[in-house]
Amino acid sequence: MSPVIETNGLVKRYGRFTAVDHVNLSVEKGEVFGLLGPNGSGKTTTILLLLGLTEPTEGEVRVNGLDPLRQPLAVKSRVGYLPDQVGFYDAMTARENLAYTARLAGLRGTDAAGRIITALSRVRLADVADKRVGTFSRGMRQRLGLAEVILKNADIAILDEPTGGLDPQATQELLELIGSLAHEGMTIVLSSHLLSMVQAVCHRVALFNRGRIGLTGRVSDLTSAVLGGAYEVEVEASGADVPAVLGGAEHVTGIAVAGPGLWRVDADADVRPQIARRIVEAGGALKNMSIRRTTLDEVYVRYFQETKNQQEKKDAEAA
Amino acid sequence: MPRQREGSPFTGLSTIALKEAADHMTSARIHLVLLLILLTAIGAVYAAIGQIKATVSEDQFLFLSLLTTARDPLPSFVAFLGFLLPLVSIALGFDGINGEYNRRTLSRVLAQPIYRDAFLTGKFLGGLLVIAICLLALWLLVTGMGILLLGLPPGGEEVIRGLAFLLASFVYAGVWLAVSLVFSTLFRSPATSALAALALWLIFTIFWSMLAPLIASAFVQIDPYDPVSQLNFIELQRGIARISPQTLYDEMTLGLLNPTTRAFGPVFTSQLKNALMGSPLPLSESLRLVWPQLAGMIAAVVLLFTVAYVSFQRQEIRA
Known part of the structure; x- marks a missing residue:
């Protein structure tokens, strides 16, 4: 399978500030790809570069094999875009707003009208189609933005913070919609700073920090790569030297002190039976043990903490 | 590398222009300004008719004097139009681009398969369309009032002069539309761009005629014994005054609606040799007289639009 979106050494500078720093992305057809990172880490700029709405300082972009700078109309007719905090013309109804977009996209007449109805009912806005958008809630606006992407019948949807500012229920609804679009074969690129939310829908993610991509890959691969394991066991015990006891155990990838008599054990499998046996065999008293899968948030925090520490170390050495 | x-x-140009025009036609802001224009126009023409009826002198161009006759305390119809047309244009254009930023609709619209060029040009053409419709309606209204109340149809030459005046007014309004569009791309806040445009309007319509002699006197010393220095002063003063579109518009209306106007600058006695004083100029000569003014205003429109275009093309889309 050939990638539908590909960037090669993409750089965008604003004056002396580098917003995007040598980003290499490759998104396969039918994939849900997440761009994750805190605000101001270069996600939106990368998206604008993908759409050709801003020019790269260096590097190149290919969308469906086309250059968004030289063939912008061809690219933009195949790509749907939902901007961060999408805006509509408040004085117009939902239907009129979509009709305007449809005309700009080159759809006319009854064909457009039919597709508008389909798109609106798909995002469950059909009953408010003739209400002014000014009366819409944040969640309804986001859904209307998604209806626009559906209306265009786009191959690729680029969604910038699609769940930003939504309540949990609206977020869930929107994610289900995105999931169903992906199921139908639409390639989806979405950006978010809410990592746990993205974990549920994304096949692969790229972690952004200060304009660079730190890590790319499947969520499960990233957790094991960064945290050394996909499981984290909290052990509360007394009367035994837990790090020493668990030192050579199978599957255990790391042990850290989490408090007095409390340890955090990273593992790439469920190792609770071994831990219990070893502590008891060593004569210790096991008081409590809990396990949970690690989330992307922890991967993110841990990974960039490490890079930050390395950076500080380097700076200190340099000084 | 060729870019x-x-x-x-021009893809999507007509869609954008028509949408803009429809938006303006239904906006309360434009309704208010047009109501103001309509009321003043009716008032001025009604007063002029009263004045015309009171005088018994014969006039070959009675219908044109409908537009130019003033009765204290009301100014004439053309004076009103020269003062208020810029206001209409500013109301149409001051939030053209920055309003789209603030409503967060810009990135969504530009993600459709259109160029930025079409967006700005569409905004401008949409505004011009509204101005054209309003001016034509106003002109027909005034003509109708004249026919009804004076009981006299306009002659062929009067209609042509009237249409030429309509064109001049249209271009004049176009200059101000371009001015407000420039400000709407330069400033992010619609209030700032509206104030900037209104400030320029006040300077040019009210203060410029006072400033022109002051500026001219800084460059040319008048020697009471040297007529050439006086002539130089007048020429320079006129040159400076003509920077204001208001001056150009006044001269054009004078040339078109007062057929006896022979020149706008100082005239020497030698030039009046063999002239029939007070006799009207043929239409072709009047048109030739105002042509430089019209060309100057069209050039101003093109120049201002280019400034708006360049500044808009260089702007970042991110809101």
């Missing part, structure tokens, strides 16, 4: 873009920059 040739594919696709026509």
